[in-house]
Structure formats: structure tokens, C-alpha cells
Amino acid sequence: MEHFDVVIIGAGPSGACAGALLSKAGKKVLCVEKQHFPRFSIGESLLPHCMQFLAEAGLEHAVQQQAAANGFQFKNGAAFLKNDFRTAFDFTDKFSPGPGTTFQVKRAAFDKILADAAAEQGVQIRYGVTVNQVDINAPERTVLNVSDDNGQQYQLSAGFMLDGSGFGRVLPRLLDLEQASDFPVRQASFCHIRDNISDQRFDRNKILITVHSSLPDVWFWLIPFSDGTASLGVVAKQQRFDAALSAADNLWQHINQTPELAELLAKAEPINQAQSLTGYSANVRSLHGNRFALLGNAGEFLDPVFSSGVTIALRSAAMAVPLVLRQLAGETPDWEAEYSKPLRKGIDTFRTFVTAWYDGRFQDVIFSRQRQAKVTAMISSILAGYAWDQTNPYVAEPERRLNVLRELCLDAE
Structure with a gap:
């Protein structure tokens, strides 16, 4: 049985970040990944807060160095479109300190860049490995039963285990x-x-979020890349999709019901087969347990509307690693107080704004014609990923502040 200080499940962003940080600290780390990289994934529009954690893990340079060759698009904000009303948020003009720009990335390339960079820092990564069973109550260490692509089964043991397996x-x-x-x-x-967009009003440095013309709970993402391609998707309640239609037909049917977006995409050409993902929102009873912790989407996933997934994944990795190191050193960290509760505070901030997006309150704010610069900067910070900054009033009291802001916006209209 091979023994490692830490075994990480999943070589995506959270696994690569945690692995790199642990390897920097001198730990023997194995990352097991079921798939083979590169592989397709959504979640392509990063938030600026991500860059802080990539830098801490020594992964940012690899991303910067390979961005142009992989079509990664410089990103400085988010644009919104609803019935021909356009507005935008500039992430460089925000309330919270930290990076204000990032990239829109093709995840197949991005995830491989991070995994390769983590491997260069000493993380051992094994692809095509499935975790079949774990024993978290084995004496002194956790035992994992795994199998490879050839069906060969073997055991691993670890002083600690992190789950970065995402969905x-x-x-x-x-x-x-x-x-x-x-x-x-x-x-x-x-x-x-x-x-093939030629409209000068379209800013390739920003993700474009468009609201359906007549169904405010239906929205579209358009994430441009620097090579003239883009990621395009529609999100709605399951019942708004026609089960008799393909994923592509459902996508374009909704687009054609939204004239401004249909016009923008009039010359668009699909370059891969459309896919669908249903019931992706998830939660867990606990983010930690005996010698293990859950990272990112393996713990909780809300919704793709504000691109929070990779930010939560990287933030969770950066928060978990110092506690793992302390535990391996013989201490007894309070995982609930030092990891779960503070991580969930930021997730709950995102939750408030996601919920308010779908019930219309946050859309009333986003599409208000009246803006106050200081408040705009506070909202911009949350959209840029800084959902843990308790000095921001809209993070400290998200529900109350958002409701008051919405009423002010409605009164101003």
C-alpha cells in the first residue's frame, strides 16, 4: 500500500491549487483523476479574485504565459443586456482590494495548464483512476480503494484526503x-x-449575460475567447426545455425568442455538439469529516449565473491547506469554525445575489438607469468574486442591503 501525506481526488482547479500549495510546504501529494486531460468543461469565465489564489499557489505564471496560445480572453468586467437595454460593470473599479482583471478560458486547456504546473511543483498526478471506496476510520490514516483504466485495483493510504472532484x-x-x-x-x-460578431457595442473583454425577452428567469451566457470563438449557453427551469428537442434546438429556440441576442449571433457557427446539464445545484450535510474535507463544487454548487464556481473552488483550496498542514503536524484544527463557516459566508453572499437574480430583485438593480458610484463599486466587487470581504456592506448584510438598494432603484425609476 502506497502512503502519501495527502491524497486529492480530482485534478481540476481546486485539486491543482491545493496540491501545489501542499507540495510547496514539502508534503508528499498524490492527485487521482478519473478522466484524462485535456477534457471539456464549462465554467469558463473566471472572476478576478481567482487570480489571487493562482498566484499564491505558483500557478498564475503558467496561465499568463500560455493564455494567448490557447485563446484565453482578457476579462475586465461583466456586461448585461435586457430588451435592448445595455449596462456593464468594470471590475477594475471595485470596492475590495485585489486583482481587477482575469481571463475567460477554455477549460480543457486551462485545467491542463494548472495540473501540469502543479505536477512541475512536485504533485504526482495519476489520470484514469477511479476511487471506489474509502475507509475514513482506519487507524491513523485514511485508506482508499482505487482502480485504473485497465481495471487493476489497488489501495492507497493518506494522512488526509481532499475531494476536488467537482460535479x-x-x-x-x-x-x-x-x-x-x-x-x-x-x-x-x-x-x-x-x-463572427461585428457589432461594435459587443465588448470581448466582458462576459455578456442576456435576459430572455419575455421570461426574466431565463438567461444566456456569451463568453468570448480571443481566437474569435465563444462559449454560449442558456439556463432555465427544466420545464422550459422541450424534451422532444435536442440540446442545440433548445438553445437556439430560446435565442431566437430574444431578438437582440439573435441579431448579435446572426452569423454564429456552432463548432461542437451542444450538450445539456440538468439539476446541477448541490449541497452536502458537512464540508469536512474525519481526515477529509470537500473543496469547491464537490461540496456545494449554486448556479452558473455569476461564474462563482472556480472562485469558490480555489478559495476553498487556499483555506483548507493551512488546516491540513496543521493537522498533519499533530494539531486539531476546528474545521467547522475555521473552514466550513467562513467558506460558507462567501457562498451565502453569492446565494443571496443568485436568488435575487432569479426572483427579479437583483435584475432591478442591474438594469437601473440610476447609479451611485460608491454602491456600484461595492456591487462590482461581489461580481468580481470578493464575496468574503466583510468590509463591503453588501457582503456583511447582503439580504437587507440588497432589498434596500432595490427599493431605491425602483423609486429612482
């Missing part, structure tokens, strides 16, 4: 930690396109 949610399934999300079941249909 695979390995430990929540194996340890019966899953808990139903309180979000409605929504579906996304998406593909990559060659966008």
Missing part, C-alpha cells in the same frame, strides 16, 4: 453526505461557436 462529488456519494439543494431544478444547454 463527480466522489466523497459525498461514497460517504452519504449529499443533501438536496434548496434551489429549483434548472437546466443548461450550451456549445462553443465561432461567433
Whole structure:
């Protein structure tokens, strides 16, 4: 049985970041990944807060160095479109300190860049490995039963285990930690396109979020890349999709019901087969347990509307690693007080704004014609990923502040 200080499940952003940080600290780290990289994934519009954690893990340079060659697009904000009303937020003009720009990335390339950079720092990564069973109650260490692509089974042991498996949610399934999300079941249909956009009003440095012309709970993402391609998707409650139609037909049917977006994409050409993802919102009873912790989407995923997924993944990795190091050194960290509760504070901030997006309150704010610069900067900070900055009033009291702001916006209209 091979022994490692830490075994990480999943070589995506959270796994690569945690692995690199642990390896920097001199730990023997193994990352096991079920798939083979590169592989397709959504979650392509990063938030500036991500860059802080990539820098801490020594991964930012690799991303910067390979951005142009992989079509990564410089990003400085988010644009919104609703019935021909356009507005935008500049992430460099924000309330919270920290990076104000980032990239829109093709995740197949991005995730491989991070994993390769982590491997260069000493993280051992094994692809094509499935975790079949874990024993978290074995004496002194955790035992994992795994198998490779050839069906060969073997055991690993670890002083600690981190789950960065994303939507695979390995430990929540194996340890019966899953808990139903309180979000409605929504579906996304998406593909990559060659966008062929010539409209001068379209800013390739920003993600474009468009609201359906007549259904305010239906929205579209358009994430441009620097090589003239883009990621395009629609998100709605499951019942708004026609089960008799393909993912592509559902996507374009909704687009054609939204004239401003249909006009923008009039010359677009799909370059891969459209896919659908249903019921992606997820939660767990606990983010930690005996010698293990859950990172990013393996723990909780809200919704793609504000691109929070990778930010939460990287933030969770950066928060978990110091506690792992202390535990390996013989201490007894309070994982609930030092990891779960502070991580969930930021997630709950995102939750408030995601919920308010779908019930219309945040859309009333986003599309208000009246803006106050200081408040705009505070909202911009949250959209840029700084959902843990308690000095921001809209983070400290998100529900109350948002409700008051919405009323002010309605009164001003």
C-alpha cells in the first residue's frame, strides 16, 4: 500500500491549487483523476479574485504565459443586456482590494495548464483512476480503494484526503453526505461557436449575460475567447426545455425568442455538439469529516449565473491547506469554525445575489438607469468574486442591503 501525506481526488482547479500549495510546504501529494486531460468543461469565465489564489499557489505564471496560445480572453468586467437595454460593470473599479482583471478560458486547456504546473511543483498526478471506496476510520490514516483504466485495483493510504472532484462529488456519494439543494431544478444547454460578431457595442473583454425577452428567469451566457470563438449557453427551469428537442434546438429556440441576442449571433457557427446539464445545484450535510474535507463544487454548487464556481473552488483550496498542514503536524484544527463557516459566508453572499437574480430583485438593480458610484463599486466587487470581504456592506448584510438598494432603484425609476 502506497502512503502519501495527502491524497486529492480530482485534478481540476481546486485539486491543482491545493496540491501545489501542499507540495510547496514539502508534503508528499498524490492527485487521482478519473478522466484524462485535456477534457471539456464549462465554467469558463473566471472572476478576478481567482487570480489571487493562482498566484499564491505558483500557478498564475503558467496561465499568463500560455493564455494567448490557447485563446484565453482578457476579462475586465461583466456586461448585461435586457430588451435592448445595455449596462456593464468594470471590475477594475471595485470596492475590495485585489486583482481587477482575469481571463475567460477554455477549460480543457486551462485545467491542463494548472495540473501540469502543479505536477512541475512536485504533485504526482495519476489520470484514469477511479476511487471506489474509502475507509475514513482506519487507524491513523485514511485508506482508499482505487482502480485504473485497465481495471487493476489497488489501495492507497493518506494522512488526509481532499475531494476536488467537482460535479463527480466522489466523497459525498461514497460517504452519504449529499443533501438536496434548496434551489429549483434548472437546466443548461450550451456549445462553443465561432461567433463572427461585428457589432461594435459587443465588448470581448466582458462576459455578456442576456435576459430572455419575455421570461426574466431565463438567461444566456456569451463568453468570448480571443481566437474569435465563444462559449454560449442558456439556463432555465427544466420545464422550459422541450424534451422532444435536442440540446442545440433548445438553445437556439430560446435565442431566437430574444431578438437582440439573435441579431448579435446572426452569423454564429456552432463548432461542437451542444450538450445539456440538468439539476446541477448541490449541497452536502458537512464540508469536512474525519481526515477529509470537500473543496469547491464537490461540496456545494449554486448556479452558473455569476461564474462563482472556480472562485469558490480555489478559495476553498487556499483555506483548507493551512488546516491540513496543521493537522498533519499533530494539531486539531476546528474545521467547522475555521473552514466550513467562513467558506460558507462567501457562498451565502453569492446565494443571496443568485436568488435575487432569479426572483427579479437583483435584475432591478442591474438594469437601473440610476447609479451611485460608491454602491456600484461595492456591487462590482461581489461580481468580481470578493464575496468574503466583510468590509463591503453588501457582503456583511447582503439580504437587507440588497432589498434596500432595490427599493431605491425602483423609486429612482
